[in-house]
Amino acid sequence: MVFPNPYREDSGKALRDWDLWGAFFFIVCLGLILSWFASVKKSEVFAVALALLVAGAVILTLNVLLLLLLLYVRYNVVLKVIVVCVTLAWSSWAAYPFMSSAVNPKRKALALYPVFLMYVSVDFLIISID
Numbered sequence: 001m002v003f004p005n006p007y008r009e010d011s012g013k014a015l016r017d018w019d020l021w022g023a024f025f026f027i028v029c030l031g032l033i034l035s036w037f038a039s040v041k042k043s044e045v046f047a048v049a050l051a052l053l054v055a056g057a058v059i060l061t062l063n064v065l066l067l068l069l070l071l072y073v074r075y076n077v078v079l080k081v082i083v084v085c086v087t088l089a090w091s092s093w094a095a096y097p098f099m100s101s102a103v104n105p106k107r108k109a110l111a112l113y114p115v116f117l118m119y120v121s122v123d124f125l126i127i128s129i130d
Helices: 013-017 021-036 042-072 077-102 105-128
Strands: none
Touching: 021 042, 042 077, 077 105
8 A cells, every 4th residue: 555655755756666557557448448439428428427437446455455464353242243244235236237237137036146156155264254
């Protein structure tokens, strides 16, 4: 992580060592491609695509940090189960729009089952590692 430190010898070293340029160029290129093929309001399409992808990347980073915090900090079992159940519900709810838009409406549950099963298995590992 990069923290502001005015006493750092080389303030740009942390940014140069941080390997996020690939993700940045992917987000910008995807925004440009989507805006080129948009029929109206190309600048708004680019702005929305860029904002959504950046927000998704930030949320994903925070989820990973919270998962690491959950793995390394020893909670009591009841609190851990509550946190895991809340994150399971939130993850399943967040995956629903993406998965349901890609399949036939009659097969939404069938498409969500593997994702839910993966989340349950990860949650089981989180609870059992202690």
